Amino acid sequence: AWGFSGGQHVLKWGRCEAYAAVYPTVPDWVLNFSPLPSLSSPHRNLSAFPAAQSEHLQQKMSENGALPLRGKVLTVDTMNANVKKVDYAVRGPIVQRAVQIEKELKEVQGVKKPFEEVIKANIGDAHAMGQRPITFFRQVIALCTYPQLLDDNKFPEDAKNRARRILQSCGGNSIGAYTTSQGIDCVRHDVASYIQRRDGGIPSDPDNIYLTTGASDGIVTILKLLTAGEGRTRTGVMISIPQYPLYSASIAELGAVQINYYLNEEKCWSLDISELQRSLHAAREHCNPRVLCIINPGNPTGQVQSRQCIEDVIRFAAKENLFLMADEVYQDNVYAEGCEFHSFKKVLFEMGPEYSSKVELASFHSTSKCYMGECGFRGGYMEVINMDPEVKAQLTKLVSVRLCPPAPGQALMDLVVNSPQPGEPSYQTFMKERTAVLSALAEKAKLTEEILNTVPGISCNPVQGAMYSFPRITLPERAINEAKAKGQAPDMFYCMKLLEESGICLVPGSGFGQREGTYHFRMTILPPTDKLKIMLNKLKEFHQKFTQQYS
């Protein structure tokens, strides 16, 4: 005998005498569905099942006193299929295991481990690794939050002025009010001024600035606008390999097509236009490539692209009709000599009107990285250049549904673009703190490259910028085979063992993408210098041991 569950047209086999009374012989359409091993196993969603029949059946059963058996409405079979394709390695299984180990370490009676703490070098979270916030920024946000402090003479006048200016721009003079959906007016003006100063005077229109809930929010919003078409005309999005997996995750969630272009590991992760060409040409066979995403300075790779490269990319986007998305959240994180940050906006305009009046560009910045590390505030902005005015109206409409980005994050973004100036009371402390953070990062970038390059089987490109290293690891054949036998990516196998044996949490290169047959991991350079040295030396030991073990 069997029963069923209404609505979702799910059939479950089970006891149901009432049914037998209604249908003494089992109809063909029931026999055509295979029986399930047991009542408790997940039921198959038979979405092809005609609605009418099951309603009829449900009615018959109700009339005969049988309650419909109930399966879950929302199961992995019946949920949004695109969401299932989403992966985000930065917070994936290895991090879940790391969190579990941290809990185990806290247990008094827990299993003894060969290490005392987990070093979380998986995520670009500076404060979590001990970096201090910028005093001025926190003073202003505190003043905005609790304006009674404006009467407190412990706070410097420049901080108070910033706070008053922000509050005056807020509804009811409160950062608890909703802001306009595009973001607080005076903040957008300050962002535009910052961009103009940064880019040698090239004008920036506040109306092209949208404040966002972290850069991630802006990036997803633009990708969403661009996602259209079906089958061969489905939007294709070009993204570097390796990439920051927000891109792959969002492309999967939106059901767009991911188009990989490989950065050149042999040339310090630089970008070859010929590789862009190859990738685009191949993609045109099966989708409609419309977007080119570039992360500069790079995540996870840390390269800072040359000005020539940026010009070439712009020229390529212009020629191939690609919407350019420039992820520039690490714009202050440039360490290597000879490297310099060139914003896509600036280079575009310096290339003259043939390009600057045509190429559609969205540039992204954030409060999470650089010298601020204010990830938890979820502050960010995007500047849209040459966006079709009707599309821009659609964008404004779209962001209005979520009302506005968090006001404290907007205020923080204001301070980043409108930081203390020479002569202001807070200037010296500000510069001291900023310099300390950036020079520590530069030192750690060099240290990381140097130490890792002393390890046979680890090869580390210079960390020119950003806050990560993405070294290549050579894995013994035996290790690769053992991983594959377990159904695990070889670099995941490596990283899991590293975690279990040393407490170091990194993210395997497979989470970011890499050339077939190569293996990497991404580590942050964020732990304090002493701890970083310890970590790098433990890594060195582990790698040598691992290599020996599997040779």
Add this chain to the structure above:
Amino acid sequence: AWGFSGGQHVLKWGRCEAYAAVYPTVPDWVLNFSPLPSLSSPHRNLSAFPAAQSEHLQQKMSENGALPLRGKVLTVDTMNANVKKVDYAVRGPIVQRAVQIEKELKEVQGVKKPFEEVIKANIGDAHAMGQRPITFFRQVIALCTYPQLLDDNKFPEDAKNRARRILQSCGGNSIGAYTTSQGIDCVRHDVASYIQRRDGGIPSDPDNIYLTTGASDGIVTILKLLTAGEGRTRTGVMISIPQYPLYSASIAELGAVQINYYLNEEKCWSLDISELQRSLHAAREHCNPRVLCIINPGNPTGQVQSRQCIEDVIRFAAKENLFLMADEVYQDNVYAEGCEFHSFKKVLFEMGPEYSSKVELASFHSTSKCYMGECGFRGGYMEVINMDPEVKAQLTKLVSVRLCPPAPGQALMDLVVNSPQPGEPSYQTFMKERTAVLSALAEKAKLTEEILNTVPGISCNPVQGAMYSFPRITLPERAINEAKAKGQAPDMFYCMKLLEESGICLVPGSGFGQREGTYHFRMTILPPTDKLKIMLNKLKEFHQKFTQQYS
């Protein structure tokens, strides 16, 4: 002669001698596309155009020295089609006009207007309308933001203890660190404790709590998970009419199917199960109804559903296999005698295991409403009950891509669920402030109902809860016809005139949904009592004048 633009297969008519050299006669496939009036007009996206042909063409043209003409990559024709269907009236055209008028009022030489200020009664933004934040909350957030204040004896000890507890739960003891994607641990524990206390001891598991970026974020995430299928099996989402347009906007954006069930205006916007039945039955003809959304207390309608109603809805959801989404952001905003907030979670569990072990429920709360009004912080949470564990893992994975909700908003949520207790230093001030806000709202709810009901042609149901009134307006036939001739919804026509003549900004009922042939507007009860009285009397005057004018 004509040219084209590569990649997007866009054809534009224009000058291109080089082409004529290649193709002396215009090929058939070109002739089949209609010419565009001018070069500068928007070009048509001919997405059916075979890619190969245009690449060949592009190559030929390049060889002959012709640069491809460039149209925009991203236009309204080539953008995400679902996004175009999105509307959000709360920040729609009438608000844009209101903002414009505010600017005009500021201009010294501006056009003289019959009013001195715009009264923005369109959005549930309490602070913007003069409501003060809760002192204790802002103290704690300030302490979290600038922990040096922990040494300041101006701050009470209970505020400092809350701040320390939150900071200890943050990476590096900083609210600038990313938090776990599900939200700060201790906050989730506090939310669970709150729910348990609120619901008379029914347990709440912190692991079922997800902190969110406002309630909107959680609602969209759950709808996203639920959206699946195609054509007749496409997910249908039941939502009340009238509704808060986040629902219609998100359903449109996700490409799900909106299923309207009408609240009963004659019975104070109550919910009839027979109407749910009717709506569901009709919907099953063309989609796969899977979700039932209910807003209680209601937005825009202000009704507080009876306990019996809530039981009936749960029973209905159980019988019809519907995932229940309970939007409870106004849970403290209950004014009318005889009305009481009953959480869906509580009622579900009080109905016994037949229901409580089966019905899949997500409940939503926020820091934006109630007595807090902290909209700009974007704080919120959802509790998921009976979610399939595999789906829950997918949910956790999905929220991890956006890293985490804003930490200041999470901290604020903590204070809402863990507010000062009797005996604590801040308790009296806290209760005084909370009571003042809620009683002012109750007073204004009554005032609004009373005054509006004195106007012939306006009929206002009691504002039992939430913070809005949704009165029905009778419009003269002539006005309706004039509106329709302009292609405008009649209540939009009415609201626009109201705005231009009196500076009062409300949202037309068409933005929320209403029975065919009826007209309404939504106004907030948030302006300070004096201003609210003035506003209501101006409304009265306007309505009488409008009725006379169009009779």
